Amino acid sequence: MSVEKELDPEHYRDNPTAIANYLSEIIEKNDIEILVRAIGNVMRAQNVKALSEETGLRRENLYRMFAGHRDPKLGNTMKILASLGVQLAVKPRTSIKVKPLRPKLGRPQSEWTPEEDGLLRSMVAAGESATAIATLLKRKAAGVHKRAHLLKIKLARSPPGPKPK
Numbered sequence: 170m171s172v173e174k175e176l177d178p179e180h181y182r183d184n185p186t187a188i189a190n191y192l193s194e195i196i197e198k199n200d201i202e203i204l205v206r207a208i209g210n211v212m213r214a215q216n217v218k219a220l221s222e223e224t225g226l227r228r229e230n231l232y233r234m235f236a237g238h239r240d241p242k243l244g245n246t247m248k249i250l251a252s253l254g255v256q257l258a259v260k261p262r263t264s265i266k267v268k269p270l271r272p273k274l275g276r277p278q279s280e281w282t283p284e285e286d287g288l289l290r291s292m293v294a295a296g297e298s299a300t301a302i303a304t305l306l307k308r309k310a311a312g313v314h315k316r317a318h319l320l321k322i323k324l325a326r327s328p329p330g331p332k333p334k
Contacts, residue, residue, distance in 0.1 A: 178214035185254030192255065202237050209235030212249060224248040281316055289313065290322060299324050 181187050188211050195207040212220060212235055221228040226245060234241040235249070250257055285306055292302045299317070302324075303310040317324050 176210050176214055181211050181214040183215070183254075188253050189255045192250075193258075201240060205235055205239075205241060206237035208246065208249060209237060211253060215253065220249065220252050223252045286316070286320065289316060289320070293317065293322050293324055296325050298326065 176191075181191065191211065192204070192207060195204050198204075209232075212231060217228055217231060221231055224231075224245075226234075226248065231249070233239070234245060247257065288306065289302060292305070299310045299313045303313045306313065314324065
């Protein structure tokens with residue numbers, strides 16, 4: 170069904186099932202301008218004054234928002250859909266290939282070496298703070314805390330004062 174086709178207002182007036190089927194078909198086209206015009210078509214098949222009162226949006230603004238010339242706010246679109254008795258549903262797209270997982274942001278940390286574990290143990294025994302150990306090992310203090318916890322090593326507290334950058 171094309172959005173440009175003239176809708177039979179009787180078929181879509183107070184018929185959430187027909188509205189849902191029509192808008193679902195339009196959503197699959199993945200074109201916001203066509204979707205906005207389709208919502209406008211369905212809206213005009215209703216009592217627009219009653220929709221205006223129910224949503225709290227002015228009638229003139231409803232006509233402007235859903236004429237297809239601009240992109241209405243999602244909140245306003247949700248209000249209209251709710252007043253039409255339908256809701257927006259999100260589902261995985263089947264028409265595209267599956268993308269690989271996106272890498273985590275930030276600098277990847279290398280695995281801890283036995284030498285680093287030995288340095289960590291000796292520096293903790295010497296009373297060094299996690300910040301000092303992190304600086305020497307070129308790691309983040311949180312990473313040092315995590316590794317010490319994993320190795321069941323109790324770290325010394327950092328000295329009071331401003332945190333180093």
